[in-house]
Amino acid sequence: MWIPKTIHNAIVRYTFKNTSEAALRVMAETKSGSKKALSDKYNKEAITMGVKTLEDWKMGLLLASDPDSPSWYQLQQVYDNMKLDLHLMATIDNRVEPVQATPFKFTDKDGNEVEEVKELFENMWFIDWIGIALRSKFEGVKVIEMFDLDDNLELKEVTEIDMGNVIPQKGIVTEDAGGESGWNYKEGILANNYMQIGGDNYLGMFAQLTPIVLAKKLGLGSWLDYIDKFGVPAVFAITDREDQTRLDELFEALSNFKSNNFMVGRGNENFQTMESGKTDAYNTFDKLIDRANSELSKRILGGTGITDEKSFVGAATVQEKGLQAKIKLDKFFIRVLINKELIPRLVKLSPVYKPLENLKFEWDDAESLSIKEYIEAIKDLSQFYEFDLEEVSQLLGMTITAVKNQLNTDPQDGEKKKA
Template sequence: MAQGAKVGRTYDNRPSNIILPKSKTLSVQTIKKWKDALTLAQLPENANRKPLLELYDSILLDSHLASVIETRVLKIKQSKFKIVDASGKSNPELNKLFEQPWFNSFIFHAVNSKFKGTTVVELWDLNPETMGLANVNLIEPENVIPDKGLIVKENGDQTGYSYKEDPLKPYYIQIGKNKDLGILKDVAPDALTKKFAKASWSEFVEKYGIPPRWVTTDSYSESRENELADMMANMVSNHWAVLKGNEKIEVMNATGKDSYEIFDKLIDRMNSEMTKRVLGQDGTTDAGANGTYGSLKVMQDVSDDRHDADKTDVKDLINSDLFWRLQLISPVYTALKGYTFDWDDSKEMTADELVDKVCKLSTAGFEVDTKFITDKTGIPIIGLKQEQTTKLDPIEATQKKKSQNLTPVAFYKTKL
């Protein structure tokens, strides 16, 4: 079955190699194109996602949308994890198998599928030295037919490699259900509206950034009219003119607060709508947002809910689809048998917090591992400081002992 397949090296006949390389071009996208692309992608038979994926590539050029998406993706990539046995005990040595670039790529594709829809990744190349997985390859979504479980040579083909059946099944993971089109299908109208607003604003600035101006004259001389026309044409760089008689230059007042707000407010609203769809709220992403600490805390909790849901989905994906495949494609991962993946939610204390805890434990009579403290704080500890005692002269010692037995008043009189 799987273990006999040619996996771990690059073979010319592997499914990802049949996909023809092609250049991507960005075309002008409109609301109508979004509707048509959505219709094509949702056809019950022979659905075509390519137009919708092209639209996704276009709207992801929006810096705001890309940023809020990265907020969800990066938060998962930066989360701590652990590999645990049936009793819940972690094995730090197994963590090293996943502290690799390929695992970061896998996490990225797993979370990104929530936005782009059904995603298929390839687990094929092994590092010849360690025999561990070298990378995770993304299969171009337009070359995948999820309903049939096929990887095809070109978009539109109906025959190809079946990645849901043996012998290829262990080396391909489908992330998401067959019909998933991702969150981007919902935010696309807002992103396109914002793009149109920015284009219109740029056109407005081009036309009215330098206000329209004209000159009036009572001269009927054609030569004078030509002189005035040349004067107005050169006035952008010269900023002066020579006028005669009743000639007068007037400037149109086309820029004002209302003109500015027409575009800026619309862009702000579209940003807010996109952020709400991705993060559930927009209070933590808008620098100008007003609110009490309590209201902002509630908004942050809404974002955290999505973060927790993402972590749950990724954990389930790793345990149900990744672990058993890894154990088949390389003997390095056979150590994972009986273990599962989980997120490490333990709080990491700061150096100051750790020192404070150590002081309290020491005062309470507990002994603390100095090596642990050094590793966590970076402060080299060479041992415990011994309390120094000064030897007293026998006469001084006797006087000191007597003074300790006297009341404060008696001691004062004795000293006098």
């Protein structure tokens, strides 16, 4: 649609006059491409899942902690391989997901809750941010990118920078995985778009757990080899004939035995199956896997009662309390990061987050009751106190129009009941 130049210029002047300088600056940088996210600059690598050994783990630790020329590339490959262990990742989820699911609030300096800013954090990027931040406890130092904004100038997503491309000791993101030079994310124009979680040399809990996970993988692989060799007993053919034609016929019959399930012999020929031996494969391999899982649970959750279906109620209750203590520390860790690191960056990232400047993030740990528990509480307390009917209606999700009179004032009804 064609717009006259005079009207176009008037719209432009009005827009610039009524838009804050910070918003214009953010829009200009976002739309012009003058700043480019580092996740779009460095070279990505295809995911490879080769076999990892203790030697790979030792070399990864050595290179990542090298004071002169550190590299996290090999250690990240070992860590990525460990994530294939389902028990390991499930136990980590037991630490991460309760924090992600906890209600939160923002309060002012007087402790009053400020409801209107809460929706700024009710987005998927915040769930992802908590997950990345908490996994730093297990996987070591993390670098989170906060760059792209949507049309409302709100943060669109957060990105975890591949640690193979990060040298935290130097504060740079390298162009190639395992490289030595790149872009500085701790200083300069990009400093507000990147947040490092964990110290420069923090290797995470995976540094301790790798030998256990590798031993478990070895046990599973050996069990599969055992099944492949001894799952179906070996079959032998015994014959007194020595001509090559008959030997070839028996060889073909043995080769097809598993699919045909029968063979035909001649004369004194007989067929025998080989016993797999007296080895108890179940206890040999499964016990190793159980022990590895229990060691992982003890280190991450503080015990096996949460994941062991045969655990005693008393022990499971004690261990549940220990897990809740760990989750409480995890929530404290996240709250400090949000107030000290995340909010200041968001305020500088976009004017939309300006209202957060003088507020504090808090977890909303107020105990919530079920509807049944609310009804029981109201019944117990109603003989001593009066309740606000409107508030009770909101809590129960049902409209209360009036209170019934439980006293019988009809004399006729009284006579009937007396009779």
